[in-house]
Amino acid sequence: MQLQQSLKASKYRLVITGFCLIATTTSGCGPSAATSLDRRFLAGNKTGPNTSQTTPQANESINAINNSNLMNAARLNSFRPGEIWRDTEGQVINAHGGGFYVENGVYYWFGEVKGQDGLARAGISLYSSTDLYNWRNEGLVLAVDKSNPDSDIAEGAIIERPKVIFNKKTKKYVMWFHLELKGQGYGSARAGVAVSDTVRGPYRFLTSFKPNNEMSRDQTLFVDDNGKAYQIAASEENQTMHINELTDDYLKPNGKFVRAFIGRSMEAPAVFKYKGRYHLIASGCTGWDPNSARQAVADNMMGPWTELDNPAQGPESDVTFRSQSTYVLEVTPGSGQFIYIGDRWNPDNLADSRYIWLPLQYDNGRFTMSWKDEWQWGQALPVTP
Numbered sequence: 001m002q003l004q005q006s007l008k009a010s011k012y013r014l015v016i017t018g019f020c021l022i023a024t025t026t027s028g029c030g031p032s033a034a035t036s037l038d039r040r041f042l043a044g045n046k047t048g049p050n051t052s053q054t055t056p057q058a059n060e061s062i063n064a065i066n067n068s069n070l071m072n073a074a075r076l077n078s079f080r081p082g083e084i085w086r087d088t089e090g091q092v093i094n095a096h097g098g099g100f101y102v103e104n105g106v107y108y109w110f111g112e113v114k115g116q117d118g119l120a121r122a123g124i125s126l127y128s129s130t131d132l133y134n135w136r137n138e139g140l141v142l143a144v145d146k147s148n149p150d151s152d153i154a155e156g157a158i159i160e161r162p163k164v165i166f167n168k169k170t171k172k173y174v175m176w177f178h179l180e181l182k183g184q185g186y187g188s189a190r191a192g193v194a195v196s197d198t199v200r201g202p203y204r205f206l207t208s209f210k211p212n213n214e215m216s217r218d219q220t221l222f223v224d225d226n227g228k229a230y231q232i233a234a235s236e237e238n239q240t241m242h243i244n245e246l247t248d249d250y251l252k253p254n255g256k257f258v259r260a261f262i263g264r265s266m267e268a269p270a271v272f273k274y275k276g277r278y279h280l281i282a283s284g285c286t287g288w289d290p291n292s293a294r295q296a297v298a299d300n301m302m303g304p305w306t307e308l309d310n311p312a313q314g315p316e317s318d319v320t321f322r323s324q325s326t327y328v329l330e331v332t333p334g335s336g337q338f339i340y341i342g343d344r345w346n347p348d349n350l351a352d353s354r355y356i357w358l359p360l361q362y363d364n365g366r367f368t369m370s371w372k373d374e375w376q377w378g379q380a381l382p383v384t385p
């Protein structure tokens with residue numbers, strides 16, 4: 001069964017490689033992403049104009065916002081999706097494609113640091129909070145390696161979509177991220193793994209690879225109630241998701257994987273569990289441009305998965321309120337209060353990309369969300385308890 005799936009995967013890859021020539025230097029969305037290929041080409045192609053998305057003027061605007069911090073470091077008591085979100089020092093939060101971890105009443109937000117060229121070339125930042133509104137900058141917990149040009153995370157590598165889970169057996173915090181090696185645009189499609197003895201890091205880079213020898217771009221992690229962990233990643237030039245079971249130490253795939261949503265071009269996966277069922281929210285594949293969110297449900301992590309409709313409702317739901325998913329956070333474990341967390345990428349100034357947090361409502365086996373200018377997490381309660 002497993003072998004058959006692998007063979008199918010390789011065959012599929014051969015077929016699509018023909019039209020995905022550009023995809024080897026970009027994030028590789030295939031034909032459905034035609035409208036944004038140019039943008040992604042600029043973002044990922046090493047021969048492009050300095051791989052730059054962000055103009056000097058754009059950087060100045062973020063610096064100006066940060067320099068005006070003193071007036072704006074006020075304590076927050078609500079979410080304001082899409083507005084500039086400052087940390088407790090008044091600096092704009094720089095933690096894109098985020099992953100979350102909760103321990104002892106403290107929320108931890110790991111994210112990509114968008115730098116001068118708008119790409120995530122610095123490493124992984126960490127912020128902490130006890131109320132989800134006010135976030136303290138804990139610094140860079142995984143930095144690109146500036147001293148070793150041969151490292152997989154040498155300066156120039158792109159590090160995206162970090163996710164951290166805790167392994168109860170080894171007592172290690174394990175971080176997985178999407179890694180693109182230096183000088184290869186979005187062509188290498190690897191997963192990177194780092195570990196730490198403490199949640200606040202610093203995280204020690206261990207290794208990078210293609211899980212089960214397959215491509216791995218946008219990705220997330222999920223730990224089930226029985227301790228089994230999975231990496232879910234956009235594979236096969238982003239045409240098909242792979243759900244990879246991990247070894248007991250969570251450091252690598254154990255060889256069992258399934259191909260899910262075959263040919264559906266899904267990215268930005270966020271997986272969570274509610275009422276014994278597994279839920280997935282993801283995006284379509286249009287680079288930095290927004291599209292309609294996808295939603296799916298399964299009785300088992302390894303499938304079969306059933307696609308449902310777009311969870312977003314109302315105006316701008318066709319572009320998920322101009323956002324792309326990165327995580328679904330349960331406010332308190334077991335509470336059923338889930339928050340959709342997405343990035344509102346700004347392709348003209350990626351460093352000024354914003355965060356879209358919205359409450360998810362559960363109704364009849366599926367989740368929905370609608371736009372809110374401002375809200376508090378008490379409103380994240382599901383409709384049906």
Ligand code: GAL
Nearest residue numbers: 027040043218267268287288
């Ligand atoms: C998007 C992806 C982002 C980033 C970007 C690069 O499709 O979700 O995380 O990789 O492509 O073009």
